[in-house]
Amino acid sequence: KMLIKAGKKKQKTKVLINSVTFKEDITDIRNSKVFDLIKELQQFEIQVDVIDACASKMSVKDIYNIDLVDEIATDYDAVVVAVAHQAYRNLTMDYFKSIMRENPILMDLKAIYEKPTSGINYWRL
Secondary structure, three states, X not given: OHHHHOOOOHHHOEEXXXXXXXXXXXXXXXXXXHHHHHHHHHHOOOEEEEEOOOOOHHHHHHHHOOOEOOXXXXXXXXXXXXXXXXXXXXXXXXXXXXXXXXXEEEEEOOOOOOOOOOOOEEEEO
C-alpha cells in the first residue's frame, strides 16, 4: 500500500529485502515468514533483491529458489529490513538514501533504527 501511495508503478518497482533468517544473527531459515513477503511482492510483479549477512546462499536457493544478491544496487524504491542482524544495526539513513530512488520507503520490521527527520518514508512495527 505504501508503494502505491508513493506513486510507484508496480512493474517498475524494485525492493530490497534485508534478511531472511528466522531470527537475528543465526543461519536458520526454517519457518521464516520473510519468504511469504517475497512471494507476495513477486506476485505483484515487483522486482525483489534479497540479501542476508547470515543465511546460506545455497540453502536459500535450494529450499526457496531465491538467489541472494552479492551486491546491493542503488535504485531501490523500498528497503525492507526484516531481521535485526547485528551486521545491519549500524546502517544510517544516509546509507539507505544512497541506495534508494526518489521518494524512498524504508520498512523497519524490527524497529532498530531511529525515525528519520526527513527524506525517507519510514514505517516500523
